Amino acid sequence: MxxxxxxxxxxxxxxxxxxxxxxxxxxxxxxxxxxxxxxxxxxxxxxxxxxNTIARSLITRSSRTIAVVTYSLQNPFYAYLLEKASRFLQEQGYHLLLFFAPKNGDFDMVVDDLIRSQVEGVLMLAITLNQHQAKEVADFGIPVVIINRTVEYSGISQVGSDNYQGGYWAGRYLASQGCQRIAYLAGIPESTTNRQREEGFKAGLATEGQTCFAYDVGYYRYDEACDATRRLFSTRRPETMPDALFAANDLMAIAGMETLRDELHLSVPEGVSVIGFDDMAMSAWPSHSLTTLQQPVEQMIVKATELLLNHISHPEAPPEQIILPVTPKIRRSTRPVGNPPIYNRGDK
The missing domain is CATH 1.10.260.40 (lambda repressor-like DNA-binding domains)
Structure with missing residues (x-):
């Protein structure tokens, strides 16, 4: 029956x-x-x-669904952002749909999926858009907020942290600590976060009369950052090797530290001072104790989700661009003031 x-x-x-x-x-x-x-x-x-939430959405014409678009969750910092956004939106009675964007920047397929899914709004998590792509997304009429990226287009709301000031602090701090050969480990070169952090870093060095000693790219990923660190420290002559490293995010900084210690037998911070950017949870672990720039995750999520919900309720509301301050977290991966680097590679 x-x-x-x-x-x-x-x-x-x-x-x-x-x-x-x-x-x-x-x-x-x-x-x-x-x-x-x-x-x-x-x-x-x-x-x-x-x-029956589907039937209810047909009656109310409200799906109560928000899409989150990102490239990857391999970086624990982005997974943490996603968790915070999900919990906040659940409290507001919304559900999340997760979409992964292609790394080649082709958003046509993603946009089609978003429209078919009848989502009410979109959070773009660390997605790099050019002006044309940003306008294309906005023209579909779905409210969009970008988190942890900026785009030179005023038609989309954006929430990020002060990447330039964070990079500036890192460059000036390392130089003021007595480091003389300071290298930069870049993320995705064309991303706005990387460009702003790199520009600030070089400006911070310049205030202390220095320039960037060496440069390589880790694309914000662990394995690529390990390879980049090997290249940066491939010389066996201490005077031509960096004595400090600023990485554009914590994941690359940790990859750099582990490569320096375990493969190259260099001490951190006695041989090389290291600074990251994000302050993800594992950065404070005793085995890392990474000096870094803390992004205000809670504020970023609250601001971004509030903006998105406001755009859903009030489509006529103008887009906003919000930049939040970062906070230095000084730990044991950088040398105390005035201590010269000590190399212990065992080189003869």
């Missing part, structure tokens, strides 16, 4: 509430007393009822 379909009316009858109270109880963004919500949930569990 076919089982009778349980409806919200059945739940309302058992719980002794109105049918609209049942609907509101299953919407976290709706106003309903905790006492009523508990009665409804108890009745729903007893009857085995689950709300």
């Amino acid at each position: 076919k089982r009778k379909s349980i409806t919200s009316r059945d739940v309302a009858h058992l719980a002794g509430v109105s049918q609209s109270a049942v609907s509101r109880s299953f919407s976290q963004a709706s106003s309903v007393s905790e006492k009523t919500r508990k009665k409804v949930m108890d009745a729903a569990r007893q009857l085995g009822y689950r709300p």
Whole structure:
């Protein structure tokens, strides 16, 4: 025998509430007393009822769904951002759909998927867009907020941190600590975060009368950063080898430290001072103790999601560009002031 379909009316009858109270109880963004919500949930569990969110979206013309678009979650910092965004939006009664963008920058397929999915808004997590791509996304009429990237297009809201000032602090700090040969390990060269951090870094060095000693690219990835570190330190002559390294994110800084210590037998910080950028959780682990620039993750997520929800509710609201300050976190991967580098590679 076919089982009778349980409806919200059945739940309302058992719980002794109105049918609209049942609907509101299953919407976290709706106003309903905790006492009523508990009665409804108890009745729903007893009857085995689950709300039909697809049917509801057809009635209300609201999918209560937000898309998050990113390239990869290999960087723990982005996974952390995604977790924070997901938890915040869940509290507002929204669901998340995750889309991975192609690394070649072709967004046509992603945009088609977003439209078919009927999402109400889009968070772009560390996505690099040019002006044409940004305008193309905005022209579809779906509210968009970019996190941790900037684009030279005023038609999309953007939330990021002060990458230039962070790079400036790193360059000036290393030079003021007595480092003489300071290298830069770049992320994705064309990304706005990398360009801003690199420009700030070079400006910070210049205030101390220095220039960038050596340069290589790690593309914000662990394996590529290990390879880049090997190239930067391939010489066996200490006077031609960097005595400090600023990496454009923490993942590359940790890759650099592990390569320096385990493969090249250089001490950190006695031989090489290292600074990263992000302050992801593992950067503070005792085995790393990485000096870094802390991005204000909580603020970034709150600002970005508030902006997005405001654009959904008020489509006429103008886009905003928000830049938040970064905070230096000094740990044991950099030398104290005035201490010269000590090499212990065992070179003869």
